[in-house]
Amino acid sequence: MKMYIKIVGMIVGASVAQPAWSAGSCSNILGKWTNELQSIMTITSVDAATGRIDGTYSSPSGTAGETFNLIGWLNTTAPDPKKDVVPVLTFSVRWTPYGSATAWTGTCREIAGKTVIKTVWHLARPKADFPFEHVLVGADVFTAAP
DSSP: OHHHHHHHHHHHHHHHHSOTTSOOBTTBOOEEEEOTTOOEEEEEEEOTTTOEEEEEEEOSSSSSSOEEEEEEEEEOOOOOTTSOOOOEEEEEEEEGGGTEEEEEEEEEEEETTEEEEEEEEEEEOSOOSSGGGSEEEEEEEEEEOO
């Protein structure tokens, strides 16, 4: 139980005392994160009481590189020595001029000395050549930007 309080304390301290552009970690997800397509997710705040995430997202894939608002949720639980326990998060972006929206859901963990957020995503779009093309599914791995 002491470890859980420490993690929550780090998130509270991070969202209040740390600069928004500090290096990301699973105990402090604030900052810039990039994926394999060089999209940039910037998490600017995490509400310690509710877990609400706010930030921005910019992608060179399928857009002109504009920056869009990002909203989401972070959740943690008490450590359990019998289980693999990681922070979980979900976030979404509304691609306003394109009429589509994407939602990502995943986990944060340290892998080989790097902090990564592994996600699966669903992109819903209003225009498609065929009915089965309205919702696309994929995966992204985000790493803390240097």
